[in-house]
Amino acid sequence: MQAYHPKKRLGQNFLTSDKIISKIAEVIDPHPGERIIEIGPGRGALTVRLAESSASITAVEFDRDLIAHLSRLFGTNEKVEVLNQDFLLYEPPYERFKLVGNLPYNITSPVVDWCVRHREAVDCACFMIQKEVARRLSSSPGGKDWSPLAIFTQLHFDVRICFDVAPKHFEPPPKVISSVVELTPRETAPPEYPQQFERLVRQSFKSRRKVLSNNLVPDLIGEMSAAKVILEEAGLATNCRAEQVSTEQFLKLTKLLVSYNIM
Numbered sequence: 001m002q003a004y005h006p007k008k009r010l011g012q013n014f015l016t017s018d019k020i021i022s023k024i025a026e027v028i029d030p031h032p033g034e035r036i037i038e039i040g041p042g043r044g045a046l047t048v049r050l051a052e053s054s055a056s057i058t059a060v061e062f063d064r065d066l067i068a069h070l071s072r073l074f075g076t077n078e079k080v081e082v083l084n085q086d087f088l089l090y091e092p093p094y095e096r097f098k099l100v101g102n103l104p105y106n107i108t109s110p111v112v113d114w115c116v117r118h119r120e121a122v123d124c125a126c127f128m129i130q131k132e133v134a135r136r137l138s139s140s141p142g143g144k145d146w147s148p149l150a151i152f153t154q155l156h157f158d159v160r161i162c163f164d165v166a167p168k169h170f171e172p173p174p175k176v177i178s179s180v181v182e183l184t185p186r187e188t189a190p191p192e193y194p195q196q197f198e199r200l201v202r203q204s205f206k207s208r209r210k211v212l213s214n215n216l217v218p219d220l221i222g223e224m225s226a227a228k229v230i231l232e233e234a235g236l237a238t239n240c241r242a243e244q245v246s247t248e249q250f251l252k253l254t255k256l257l258v259s260y261n262i263m
Contacts, residue, residue, distance in 0.1 A: 014042045015102055015128070017169035021049050027126045027162050027182055028100050030055040034123075035094045039087045039101025039111060042066065044073045046100070051080050058097075060087045088114060092121065099125040108133050112153055115183060119156045125183040126162075134161050134179035146243040148201050155191070155247055157183040196263040197254045204242040204250070211239050221262060230256055 015021060024046060030036055030053035041047045041059040043066070051057055057080045061067060067084045074080035083090070087101075088110050099122055103111055108129050115125050129137075138159040139145035153159060162180040167173035191197040199220075206215045213227045221227040228238040234253045236245065245253075257263040 013102070013104075013170040013172060013174045015045060015165075015169060016171050017165075020165055020169050021046050023163060024100065024126060024128070024180055025049045025053075027180060028098055028124070030098070035097040037092060037094075037097050037099050039099070039103065041070060041082075042102070044070050046102075047074070047080065050100070051077060054079060057081065058083065058092070058094075060085055060090050062086050087111070092118065094121065096121055096123055098123050100127070102128040105130055105133070109149055112137070112149065112183075116152055116156055119185060122183075122185060124185070125157070126180065127183070128165065128178050128180050131164060131177040131179040134181050137181060141246040142244055144243065148205055151201055151247050151250065152198070153183070154186075156186055156188070158186055159183055191251060191254065193254050193258050193263070196258055197251065199263065200254050200257065201242075201250055204245065208241070208243065210241075212236070212242050212245065213238060215242065220257070230260070230262075 028036065028050065030050050032054040034053075034055040036050055036055050036057050038047055038050070038057060038059045040063075041061055044059070047057060047059050047070075051074070059070060059074075059080065060083045061070060062085070064084050067082060070082045074082060088107065099115060101111070108127070111127070115122055136145045136147055136150055137153055138161055139147070139150045160182045162182055165178040165180065167175070167177065170178075203220050204212055204215050206219075213224060213231060217224050217227050221230065230253070231238050231240070234249060234256055236249060236253070254263070
């Protein structure tokens with residue numbers, strides 16, 4: 001396994017700690033008959049641990065240089081399927097599955113978006129990500145970490161930071177602390193106007209230095225006077241900023257804008 005050196009261009013940091021691998025396996029809690037999709041299995045250390053449960057594993061690895069190694073490692077295990085594919089383009093054929101992966105920084109947000117798109121099939125997701133990104137995912141309104149990423153994620157999933165992982169547990173050691181987060185589906189109805197809701201949230205955070213009304217006018221609402229009336233009707237201060245607005249308030253604001261034929 002030592003012959004497979006991590007590639008910096010792919011953001012690879014292979015987990016080497018048996019203790020951390022066991023803790024991640026405890027979070028994902030695999031059982032026989034379950035389907036688990038692993039993003040970027042790398043050298044297969046976590047895959048081996050998950051396969052011990054007799055769950056069915058689909059390991060999606062982008063780096064084709066690792067495919068031969070993974071195929072040899074699991075060649076006789078009918079419960080493990082190894083795919084050489086870009087996970088972001090992967091469309092799972094399964095009705096239900098758990099998701100797990102050690103995510104490079106540059107694909108964390110796209111993977112979370114993927115998870116949201118496939119939320120009806122996701123039983124739970126367990127990701128190893130940068131601690132800073134974990135704080136953003138689990139943030140609350142009113143703080144600097146509140147963002148569209150947190151809003152779109154928390155609209156459909158409860159986010160729990162399980163534990164932190166020091167750089168020494170990886171090869172090579174990253175320059176940042178990592179966190180393992182668990183995403184559990186929420187039993188909530190989807191937004192009534194999903195496209196309008198997404199557009200509103202993204203527009204609201206277009207410039208964090210501006211108050212909300214200045215982000216909405218004129219791209220979304222034509223006149224400042226109309227924006228202030230609508231914000232007051234939504235129960236928001238006319239000088240509030242996007243990071244002060246909760247998901248529920250964004251949903252209410254979306255309905256108002258739709259009712260006024262603005263969106």
